[in-house]
Amino acid sequence: MTENAPTRQSTGAMEQPPTGAGLLEGKTILVTGVLMESSIAFHVARLCQQQGASVILTGFGRGMKLTQAMARRLPVEPVVVELDVTDQEQLDSLADRLREHTDRLDGVMHSIGFAPEGAFNFLEATWEEVSTAIQISSYSLKSLAVAAKPLMGEGSAVVGMTFDARYAWPVYDWMGVAKAAFESVNRYLARDLGPEGIRCNLVAAGPIRTTAAKSIPGFQAFEDNWDTRAPLGWSVSLSEPAARACVALFSDWFPATTGEIVHVDGGVHSTGQ
16 A cells, blocks of 8 residues: 555545435345445445435344344444345245335345355365355355345346456465356346346455455455556555445446446556556
């Protein structure tokens, strides 16, 4: 990080979007992955509420208490429903359980990722470790979209978070492979859900100190030089720029955009490695 990062990264420290603007007025958005206030998903949920949406969160297991605690920090405390994306029974019952709170979903936020520690050693990782990373970090996008689909329809949107998978990043290893699969899953979902009017897009954020990032051994390798390579500068402590992109993709301002990856990385993707 350089001393002038806060000035260069004006897109992160910018003014709050005006409340009452109603970009998502009347919509209902399901948000996964709210565990900490630093979570991109937390800021997605907050901004969705500020822009007029009703929000429902998901959590499960030991993380459920964290999600419930974060729910109380939002402008309006949302309902939290249980969802483990590796549990087929919970996926199969999701739509019915959501119907207790809403009759439709206008958006679904996928902010789920996990890989065992061994998956961050490319040559020594076992298939068990790799398959866990792929199931939770890639296949779950399809699982979540299909589970929520009964409540979605024309104009609905699925939005997920990725980390640009075109490159072999330092230390990312099998999580990088899982993200490449995740981006491919998004394209196939866009193909298959498009005829029903459901859009599927991803936001590729630069490195941010989220709960998921803290679990990556050597994550500091990303932190140390991203700001110097980003034309707009970059701050690893600001989640809101990526969250704003997610909110925009949920809105009606992208009616003909699907299968896309929107980069929110200060411009690093455009400048080479």
